Amino acid sequence: MQQQHRIIVLGAGYSGATAAGRLAKRLRREDVAITLVNAEPDFVERVRMHQLAVGQELTPRPFSQMFAGTGVALKYAKVTAVDADRKHVTVVDANGAESGTEELPYDTLVYALGSGWNSQGVPGTAEYAHEIAGRPGALRLRERLAGLDAGQQVLVIGGGLTGLEAATEVAEARPDLDIALAARSGLGDTFSPKGRGHLRKVFDKLGITVHEHTAVTEVKPGHVTTADGTTLPASVTVWTAGFAVHPIAGATTLEVSGTGRIVVDATMRSRSHPDVYAIGDAALVAGPGDKPLRMSCASGVPTAWQAADAIAARLTGTKLPKTPLRYFNQCISLGRKEGLIQYVTADDRAVSTALTGRLAAIYKELVCKGAAWGVAHPTLGVPARRRPVVRERALEAPAVSASAA
Numbered sequence: 375m376q377q378q379h380r381i382i383v384l385g386a387g388y389s390g391a392t393a394a395g396r397l398a399k400r401l402r403r404e405d406v407a408i409t410l411v412n413a414e415p416d417f418v419e420r421v422r423m424h425q426l427a428v429g430q431e432l433t434p435r436p437f438s439q440m441f442a443g444t445g446v447a448l449k450y451a452k453v454t455a456v457d458a459d460r461k462h463v464t465v466v467d468a469n470g471a472e473s474g475t476e477e478l479p480y481d482t483l484v485y486a487l488g489s490g491w492n493s494q495g496v497p498g499t500a501e502y503a504h505e506i507a508g509r510p511g512a513l514r515l516r517e518r519l520a521g522l523d524a525g526q527q528v529l530v531i532g533g534g535l536t537g538l539e540a541a542t543e544v545a546e547a548r549p550d551l552d553i554a555l556a557a558r559s560g561l562g563d564t565f566s567p568k569g570r571g572h573l574r575k576v577f578d579k580l581g582i583t584v585h586e587h588t589a590v591t592e593v594k595p596g597h598v599t600t601a602d603g604t605t606l607p608a609s610v611t612v613w614t615a616g617f618a619v620h621p622i623a624g625a626t627t628l629e630v631s632g633t634g635r636i637v638v639d640a641t642m643r644s645r646s647h648p649d650v651y652a653i654g655d656a657a658l659v660a661g662p663g664d665k666p667l668r669m670s671c672a673s674g675v676p677t678a679w680q681a682a683d684a685i686a687a688r689l690t691g692t693k694l695p696k697t698p699l700r701y702f703n704q705c706i707s708l709g710r711k712e713g714l715i716q717y718v719t720a721d722d723r724a725v726s727t728a729l730t731g732r733l734a735a736i737y738k739e740l741v742c743k744g745a746a747w748g749v750a751h752p753t754l755g756v757p758a759r760r761r762p763v764v765r766e767r768a769l770e771a772p773a774v775s776a777s778a779a
């Protein structure tokens with residue numbers, strides 16, 4: 375019997391889980407062995423971490439249910455290294471026990487390990503700030519918030535989408551607390567006048583103090599200091615100043631960007647290693663106008679479709695697909711009752727149209743539900759187009775081709 379082509383997908387977040395399901399739908403089980411490696415046994419809806427932090431319960435989504443019957447093998451383990459030249463991945467068991475170290479060989483690797491919080495190198499962040507980039511951080515913040523007394527201060531650092539969502543969520547859930555947000559730029563600077571105006575209105579209504587054009591230079595217990603020497607009080611500091619990728623890719627011979635993201639072509643294939651594909655936050659993908667796609671599930675899911683379809687096309691000798699990589703809107707929750715849907719150009723710049731208010735909150739909720747549904751039903755809605763793998767292609771990866779047909 376001929377050997378199956380081994381595809382390993384690292385990371386079962388929005389992009390990795392989507393890619394694994396789509397590969398299962400595109401390729402025949404007798405031809406490929408697909409393994410999805412993830413540190414945890416259930417899917418984490420990262421886009422709801424601010425909700426988790428304020429005490430809301432999230433729907434449990436075990437991978438064993440999501441992938442039942444798909445043919446995708448699940449491996450719960452922590453990835454510690456990738457050897458892109460010898461084509462194997464090192465994992466330890468999910469608790470990090472050395473005794474559980476294993477090497478997993480692959481023929482094709484899909485790297486989708488996502489990202490975590492980004493301290494931006496600001497002193498005191500690791501020791502004294504909270505973060506909500508993942509579940510452990512959100513749960514720690516949840517415990518801390520629950521222990522705060524009325525009148526204590528929560529200071530959110532970062533005026534990006536995560537900061538806006540975090541500040542409003544905490545303010546709505548805990549009107550007894552004193553909430554503030556510090557942003558390097560003006561509040562909602564990147565939005566249209568309508569979007570910006572609405573944001574200010576909601577912030578005012580929720581009583582959130584805004585420190586605009588404020589760069590935080592140090593976090594200390596009970597306060598932060600800013601570039602002009604001002605001290606801002608903070609019983610709790612929540613750090614939301616961007617995301618950073620895990621250092622695993624940067625420690626390989628894969629070509630990575632200065633920030634450690636794997637540089638890929640239009641088919642999500644590594645520019646340096648044709649057997650490796652990278653998707654989601656972990657990949658540096660050129661979007662419209664050659665601008666890098668921002669770290670988001672809005673970008674991650676289409677990159678997963680593109681990678682899965684390209685892998686299947688290359689293995690089966692069919693035409694390379696081209697998934698459009700473009701933006702339509704930015705969807706921001708402002709608590710559970712308010713929202714802002716800012717429509718954007720293909721390369722993510724605000725246009726004048728924005729949806730606001732209760733309708734926007736419902737729209738955003740549907741987007742989150744839809745994203746989770748897509749992950750939870752990884753093979754539904756994907757037409758089965760399983761063609762046989764061409765043996766020679768399965769054994770030796772063809773040369774890199776940046777142009778998708």
Ligand SMILES: Cc1cc2nc3c(=O)[nH]c(=O)nc-3n(C[C@H](O)[C@H](O)[C@H](O)COP(=O)(O)OP(=O)(O)OC[C@H]3O[C@@H](n4cnc5c(N)ncnc54)[C@H](O)[C@@H]3O)c2cc1C
Binds near residue numbers: 384386389451454489
């Ligand atoms: C509070 C918050 C709100 C957000 N809101 C939005 C939004 O509204 N819209 C939007 O588009 N984006 C939003 N984002 C960003 C979005 O969540 C991320 O960009 C997205 O999750 C990236 O998807 P991914 O598949 O690349 O990585 P992830 O979703 O991070 O998945 C990575 C997976 O890899 C696993 N993993 C990581 N390291 C290892 C390891 N060493 N070994 C094994 N497994 C590992 C993780 O457990 C995880 O399952 C938000 C993020 C946050 C934190």
